[in-house]
Amino acid sequence: AKKRGRNNFQFFTPELNRVADERLNIEAAMRVALDTGGFEVHYQPKVDRARRVTGVEALARWTHKELGPITPDRFIPVAEETGLILPLTLAVLRQAFAAGQRWNRERQSPLRVAVNLSAQLFLTDDIVGHVAGLLEQTGLSARQVELEITETVFLGDNDRAVTILRDFKALGLSLAMDDFGTGYSSLGYLRRFPLDTMKIDRSLVTDVEREPEVAMIARAAISLGKSLGKTVVAEGVENAAQFDFLALHGCDEFQGYLLSRPVPEAAIDELLAQHAAI
Numbered sequence: 001a002k003k004r005g006r007n008n009f010q011f012f013t014p015e016l017n018r019v020a021d022e023r024l025n026i027e028a029a030m031r032v033a034l035d036t037g038g039f040e041v042h043y044q045p046k047v048d049r050a051r052r053v054t055g056v057e058a059l060a061r062w063t064h065k066e067l068g069p070i071t072p073d074r075f076i077p078v079a080e081e082t083g084l085i086l087p088l089t090l091a092v093l094r095q096a097f098a099a100g101q102r103w104n105r106e107r108q109s110p111l112r113v114a115v116n117l118s119a120q121l122f123l124t125d126d127i128v129g130h131v132a133g134l135l136e137q138t139g140l141s142a143r144q145v146e147l148e149i150t151e152t153v154f155l156g157d158n159d160r161a162v163t164i165l166r167d168f169k170a171l172g173l174s175l176a177m178d179d180f181g182t183g184y185s186s187l188g189y190l191r192r193f194p195l196d197t198m199k200i201d202r203s204l205v206t207d208v209e210r211e212p213e214v215a216m217i218a219r220a221a222i223s224l225g226k227s228l229g230k231t232v233v234a235e236g237v238e239n240a241a242q243f244d245f246l247a248l249h250g251c252d253e254f255q256g257y258l259l260s261r262p263v264p265e266a267a268i269d270e271l272l273a274q275h276a277a278i
C-alpha cells in the first residue's frame with residue numbers, strides 16, 4: 001500500500017473496512033433497485049388538533065430480495081454520499097405526486113403531500129427544475145406539496161440555498177424545517193428563509209409528558225415557531241399525554257405512532273375511508 005499521512009491511518013482498521021464494504025454493497029444494490037423500481041413509498045398521516053388528517057409524509061422504503069428490509073437510516077446516507085440521492089428522490093417524488101393525484105380524485109378535500117429533500121440536492125442538481133417537471137407530468141398542484149428540509153441546507157452556500165427556497169416558494173410549494181430542535185446552526189435562518197412550517201423533532205416529544213426540562217424546551221420551540229407565524233408540527237407523537245400537552249401549548253399538527261405508523265398507499269385509502277378523524 002502507498003505510504004499515507006498519519007491522519008489516514010484510521011482508514012485501514014478492520015472495523016472501518018467492514019463499514020466501507022457494507023456501503024459498497026448497499027450502493028451496488030441501490031443502483032439495481034433504482035433501475036428496477038425497487039424503492040417504494042410509505043405514507044404517514046399528519047393530523048390537526050381535531051385529529052383530522054391534513055396530509056401525509058412520504059418515506060422511502062426498500063426491501064432487498066436477499067437482505068430483507070433495509071431502513072432509510074442505512075441507505076439514505078449512502079445515497080447522499082454517492083449522488084444516488086437524486087434518482088432516489090425523483091422516484092419518491094414521482095410516486096408521491098401520483099398518489100396525491102389519486103387521492104384528489106377520491107376525496108373532497110385535498111391531502112397535502114410532504115417529501116424529504118436532502119441538503120445534497122441543493123448543491124449540484126437543478127432540483128427546482130426536476131420538481132417543477134414532475135408536477136407538470138403528474139398534474140398535481142404545487143399548493144398541495146410540502147418539502148421537508150433540514151438545517152444542514154444552511155451550512156453550505158447560503159445564498160444558493162436562499163435562491164432555491166425562493167424558487168420553490170415562487171412555484172407555490174410550502175417548505176418545512178424538519179427535525180427542529182436538534183440543530184447546531186444559529187436561529188437566524190428562521191427569519192431569513194421562507195419557511196412555512198416547523199417540525200419539532202421527536203427528541204423533544206419523547207418524554208415531554210414526564211420530563212420537566214424536555215417540556216420546557218418543547219414549549220419554547222413551539223412558542224418560537226408560533227411567534228414567527230409558522231405552522232408547528234410535532235413528530236414522533238406516541239401517546240395521548242404527549243398529544244394533549246403539545247396541543248395545549250399551541251402545536252398545530254401531529255404525526256406519530258399514536259395516529260398511525262407509515263403505511264403503504266392502499267392503507268392510507270382505508271384509513272381515510274374508515275375515519276374522518278383518527
Ligand code: C2E
Binds near residue numbers: 255
Ligand atoms: P424523518 O424525516 O424525521 O422522518 C420521521 C421518521 O420517524 C420516520 O423514520 C418515521 O417512520 C419515524 N417515526 C414516525 N413516527 C414515529 C413515532 O411515533 N415514533 C418513532 N420512534 N418513530 C416515528 P424512517 O421512515 O425510518 O426514516 C428515517 C429518516 O430517513 C427520515 O427522518 C428522513 O430523514 C430519512 N428519509 C426517509 N425517506 C426519505 C426520502 O425519501 N428522502 C430523504 N432525503 N430522506 C428520507
Ligand code: CA
Binds near residue numbers: 057116148178
Ligand atoms: Ca421528514
Ligand code: CA
Binds near residue numbers: 178179199201235
Ligand atoms: Ca423529522
Ligand code: CA
Binds near residue numbers: 179201202
Ligand atoms: Ca427526525
